[in-house]
Amino acid sequence: MKEVINVAKTIKTPSIRVLIDDEFGQDKMHALEVGNHIEHTTLANIVTSSAIYYDPDPTKTIIKDDI
Numbered sequence: 001m002k003e004v005i006n007v008a009k010t011i012k013t014p015s016i017r018v019l020i021d022d023e024f025g026q027d028k029m030h031a032l033e034v035g036n037h038i039e040h041t042t043l044a045n046i047v048t049s050s051a052i053y054y055d056p057d058p059t060k061t062i063i064k065d066d067i
Contacts, residue, residue, distance in 0.1 A: 018038065024030040055061050 018034060020031055020034060024034075053063050055063055055066070058066070061067060
């Protein structure tokens with residue numbers, strides 16, 4: 001995610017490891033289906049909201065989550 005957020009031109013780690021529940025862990029077709037869904041996921045599918053804050057002095061921040 002960090003490379004996506006920072007708009008990296010060259011992604012250094014083009015892989016992901018996903019653990020599948022035991023119920024489907026031995027089913028290769030299910031694993032491929034999960035992988036295909038992940039491959040076609042966009043940020044719009046996983047981000048529910050976003051905001052940009054300008055904080056002129058980070059040492060005296062006004063942003064509650066940064067305190």
